[in-house]
Amino acid sequence: MELLNFILLGFQSALQPINLFYCFLGVLLGTLIGVLPGIGPVATISILLPITFKIPAISAIIMLAGIYYGAQYGGSTTSILLNIPGEATTVITCLDGYQMAKQGRAGPALGIAAIGSFIAGTVSLLGLTFLAVPFSEVAVVFGPPEYFSLMILALVILTYLAQGSMLKAVLMALLGLILTYVGTDNITGSQRFTFGFVELSDGFDLVPLVMGLFGISEVLLNVEQAIGQEVLKTRIQNLLPTRQDWAKAAGPILRGTVLGFFLGILPGAGPVISSFVAYTVEKRISRYPEKFGTGVIEGVAAPESANNASAQGAFIPLLTLGVPPNVTMAILFGALMIHGLAPGPLLMKDHPDFFWGVVTSMYLGNFMLVFLNLPLIPLWVKVLKIPYPILFPLIVLFCVVGAYSLNNSASDILVMTGFGIAGYLMKKLKYEGAPLVMAFVLGPMLELNLRRSLIVSDGSFTIFFTRPISAAILIIALVILSLSFLPKLRRKKPDVEETI
């Protein structure tokens, strides 16, 4: 009964005209950037983050969340029509989606992607609605050692799942931690690593850092290439799948949803891994695995459902435990903090209208997306024809204005440019940005909880192993770390673009 009241409270908040507007804007922008290759939700959320400071916190988070899950819908359009994934999460959709389009079945492929995404997103939201309260109740008993262990686990999983070298991912996570030390020490109030610069006394801001690492660096990489893309010349008709398509796709949608949801909750996994796992599972259990890659509808339905379920499931650890499971959630974590809201078990208790408003807005956003996507596919195809030489100056200008508006200071543009160059070099040298940003966001809490734990235990590190929840979490982290020494296992990971 209490849950019903919460849901009603949430809808009351989400249905406010201003929140409906920002929800619509978020999902529209999300679909747009999902469609456009070369700019993803991380870059977009980073770019728009400073703008959201001018609007109410709930509207801001509703919009940013909409961008995130909206991008999962939009990404499939380019995968199916261009064989170019709009997002890393839709890489696997190219395999069968593009083949279906080549066979004149672009309509059903786009249709099942959108409908599967809607079903998965909605089911996943139901999971979020029902699991949020129990998760928060568990999290209330967490003390500093448990939080410290949980953050270590999140970082370990993220680095374990990193593309390529795990060592490089750990180095990036350590760099992220080091960047958090710059500024004022939260406990003693002393200045650390500021080298006498007053501008550094508050440390680095998240916004120029992520804008540089993901926005500017992406532009620098893209302008190096001659971008020419051809939209498949096929008539998009019969978007609604046939009865036969439904019969084939129902199971994959269901399995993709369940897999995606649970992988979304897991720190570090996220929509990319979910889509690959869902595709692999479908291929394994299929009666005709050899046909995968030739244009079977199951190869579109499963990953598209999984990435959406995962995107919605990822909100559980963020909103209830205060631990972001992936880099986009880490930026949303930063956004919440900037708006004066601490993600975690108390968020639901102290700000129920905010918490449930955001959750219920996602139901509305999912409805908007399915109605937005299918009729607007011809428009998205036209958007794809915007040449990159016209598009990239606008992206750069958005980054510049966003960085400047943070503190009305041009030095933030310099910081962003610096991180842009660093991000560019990192990508050239095959270092990932995700562990850095995760560590940067978790760093202050990690340090605070470590120091508090040590003070409580009078300097004994055994506190992390004598408390059962903390010990269990650390044992899981250790098991995952030890798995990394089994090269064969790591080699089996899907070789995908960075989890963004």
Added chain:
Amino acid sequence: MRRAEQITCLFWLVLAAAVCAGSLRLNVGTPSEPGSGFLPFGTGFLLGILALVHLAQVTFRKDEKEEPLLGEVRWKRGACVVAALLIYALLLPRLGYIITTFLFMAVLFSVYERRKWWMVGGASLLVIAVTYLVFHHWLKVQFPVGVFRIG
């Protein structure tokens, strides 16, 4: 790539040494009373160890043939964007949003190919008008007016 990776490892080592040295100055403390430099020292130490491991891996790796870091890419375009960003950051407080952004957009629109001046100018003016309306009037972002007091 091997040379570039070795240089990167050296960067990690220098960073690790700097962080450790800085932490020692800050007061590392003891486990029962951790100071400001406690975790930074641990992080720097671990970074140094892992950088050494990585350096050894890269140096003794057999396989690979030497690939230049930038290869056959059109790096001049990227350099142009970076230069434009740096100059923009320096000129923005002096010339104000409208003039600096006009010049900035004109450069960026010309990065790929030379276009007709009126097209570049028109597009830049349009972008300024839209962004000024959205950011300044709607979102109340305070743009600098510069020495000419425009904006």
